[in-house]
Amino acid sequence: MSSTLAPITSTLAAVTASAPVVDDKLWMLILGFIIAFVLAFSVGANDVANSFGTAVGSGVVTLKQACILASIFETVGSVLLGAKVSETIRKGLIDVEMYNVTQGLLMAGSVSAMFGSAVWQLVASFLKLPISGTHCIVGATIGFSLVAQGQKGVKWSELIKIVMSWFVSPLLSGIMSGILFFLVRAFILRKADPVPNGLRALPVFYACTIGINLFSIMYTGAPWLKSPRRWLACAHFRRLQASVC
DSSP, rough: OOOHHHHHHHHHHHHEEEEEEEEEEEHHHHHHHHHHHHHHHHHHHHHHHHHHHHHHHHHHSSSHHHHHHHHHHHHHHHHHHHHHHIIIIIIIOOOOGSSSHHHHHHHHHHHHHHHHHHHHHHHHHHHOOOOOOOHHHHHHHHHHHHHHGGGGGGGHHHHHHHHHHHHHHHHHHHHHHHHHHHHIIIIISOOOOOOHHHHHHHHHHHHHHHHHHHHHHHHSSSSSGTTTTHHHHHHHHHHHHHHHH
């Protein structure tokens, strides 16, 4: 009888021994969810103006409409395109292999990074400072890694790439917007009757915008989208785009 109960007793003892470890980290998990909600609120309060500031300022949409549209499309965008960015923040900036033995330290550092980023973005929103949420979370992640593991815990090559993109992106965006405005002004706005040319150009603009978004979703989006069916979707979209144009 004792030999029969021995495996069960040892299993219960192992579960009992591991229970305090789980409970010890559970509070940090719950706190992380709460702070993540506050961080999402702070990101929305500060970064949504980047997307809808010009539309609201020009009177195209009201502030209430912008909040509704942002709630829908920012959520969809994070689901479809947020995987690559999340992966970079999760293990692209710091060497997570160094925390295999001290996983609790990594959890505490991540929660601290979210809290620091959320507080600073809320302060910036109240002070009306146009900051970047990406800059905040990158800096906070690098900061906790420097405190926890020193310089060896940071992937400096990846950080250099990210910082370079911060300078290259505004430059390329400015060049592209300048070229686009030059073409619109030359072929539409300066015509005697710009409305017909504008209406003919709209399908082209729509097709290009949808094409760029679909390309981004298929190739850098969520992992569950990367299946053989994406090639069929891309082929179908190319035929649809050709017919529209």
